[in-house]
Amino acid sequence: MELSESAYESQKYNATCAALRSDRYRYGLELGCSIGVLSTRLAARCNRFLGVDLAATAVEQAARRLSPIPVASAIVAHIPTEWPDGQFDLIILSEVIYYLNLTDINLLTIKIAATAMPGAECVLVNWCGHTDTHFTGPGARVAFCDALAKVTNFQTKQNCGTDDYDHVTLLLD
Numbered sequence: 756m757e758l759s760e761s762a763y764e765s766q767k768y769n770a771t772c773a774a775l776r777s778d779r780y781r782y783g784l785e786l787g788c789s790i791g792v793l794s795t796r797l798a799a800r801c802n803r804f805l806g807v808d809l810a811a812t813a814v815e816q817a818a819r820r821l822s823p824i825p826v827a828s829a830i831v832a833h834i835p836t837e838w839p840d841g842q843f844d845l846i847i848l849s850e851v852i853y854y855l856n857l858t859d860i861n862l863l864t865i866k867i868a869a870t871a872m873p874g875a876e877c878v879l880v881n882w883c884g885h886t887d888t889h890f891t892g893p894g895a896r897v898a899f900c901d902a903l904a905k906v907t908n909f910q911t912k913q914n915c916g917t918d919d920y921d922h923v924t925l926l927l928d
Contacts, residue, residue: 767880767920768793771849774913774924775800776876780845786834787851791817797847798827805839807832835863844872849880850920853888853895860895861902868907868927877909877925883918893921900925 771793780801788794788806790813798804798821806817806829817829832839834851836859846867855863867877879899881892890898900923903909908928 763919764792767849768796770922771847771878771880772796774878774922775845776912776924781872782841782843783845783847784839784841784843785847785849787849788817788829789813791820791829793847793849794827794829795820795824797845798824801845802826803841804828805830805841807834807839809833835859835866838866838870841870842872843870844875846871846875846877847880848878848899850882850892852879852899853881853886853890853892855895856889857898860898864899864903864906868903871907871927873928875927877927879921879923879925881921883921896921896923
């Protein structure tokens with residue numbers, strides 16, 4: 756089954772879009788864009804949009820999906836060490852934080868704080884099941900929020916989800 760057909764992914768994408776606080780964003784950044792299924796929905800709400808993933812084959816598929824949207828693109832980058840240029844008012848991190856170690860989470864929060872527009876939305880979505888990674892999904896969220904609090908102020912505006920995933924929206928100062 757492809758991601759675009761998964762009931763879990765569809766529910767998660769619907770919840771992510773429903774959680775967005777604005778109808779329109781100046782520049783959206785999706786870290787961990789995968790094959791671009793959510794990206795197309797996000798890009799439709801942005802004046803500019805950039806999807807980022809580590810996997811070149813996934814980015815190729817995302818770029819194809821995004822090609823009808825002239826303001827959208829996708830690139831391969833190793834986040835957080837390779838960071839895109841720009842000032843973002845929407846930053847989506849969907850199922851990526853728990854792949855990072857604490858050093859990379861700290862660097863990620865520094866990069867986000869440096870490139871987030873005032874009032875930017877940072878949306879964290881994490882799988883709650885077993886991951887075989889550095890953190891569980893909820894543990895990754897806690898580590899991310901603790902690190903982010905050291906570099907910028909933010910407000911937690913939404914914390915929802917299901918038994919399968921944890922969904923948090925942060926507003927950055």
